[in-house]
Amino acid sequence: PIFACMFDKEYSYSNIAKSCVKDSPTCGVLNNTKLCHSEHVVYIGRFNNLIKVGVSRKSRSGGFKSRLVEQGLNEAIVIRGFKSIIDALEFENWACKIGFQDSMKFVDKIDQIYHNRSRITLASELPIELLRKQFPNNKIEHYSLYPDITFERKIVKGDINHFKCSIKHVQGPIIIGEYEDVLYYWNTKDLVHRELIAHKNRGF
DSSP, X not given: OTTOSTXXXXXXXXXXXXXXXXXXXXXXXXXXXXXXXXXXXXXXXXXXTEEEEEEEETTSTTOHHHHHHHTTOSEEEEEEEESSHHHHHHHHHHHHHTTOBXXXXXXXXXXXXXXXXXXXXXXXXXXXXXXXXXXXXXXXXXXXXXXXXXXXXXXEEOOGGGOSSEEEEEETTEEEEEETTEEXXXXXXXXXXXXXXXXXXXXX
């Protein structure tokens, strides 16, 4: 199909046109090739006991590492050297078939911070040496990002009335604060266009 493109509303790996080439993209938009046909990385990231696989353009604004940080990952294995989004998505699709997810819901991350007591590591789930054998020509790196943290008390969704709080934890899109002995969480995406004024030990 002509719409086989990551910029299309009907995007999925199954309709990516593997025949898409830089000089003649199947979407018909030459400007897209600056993004699609540039170097990409694949990352396997861990958020507490959730593991996901994802793709990022190496030259994205802020660098691909910003993608790892904005998702709040505790650690990530990054495989460099994929020549295009198509090559990178082929690996992502394979990783999903063997059991890794390609997305994490925000509420699942909150649940992990509150409920999770056990800890896994990427090394135990996917030994890096196996990846090096699988991708001998790719540079593979391991990044430690956010520390593993678990709260003993339940965390409930905060609203604008709880903004005057003491910030307890920030991890990617998650802000956790305490207000009148109750722990609240916010998704930073929900705070876009709000003016936040920080006070020492006062939070928002």
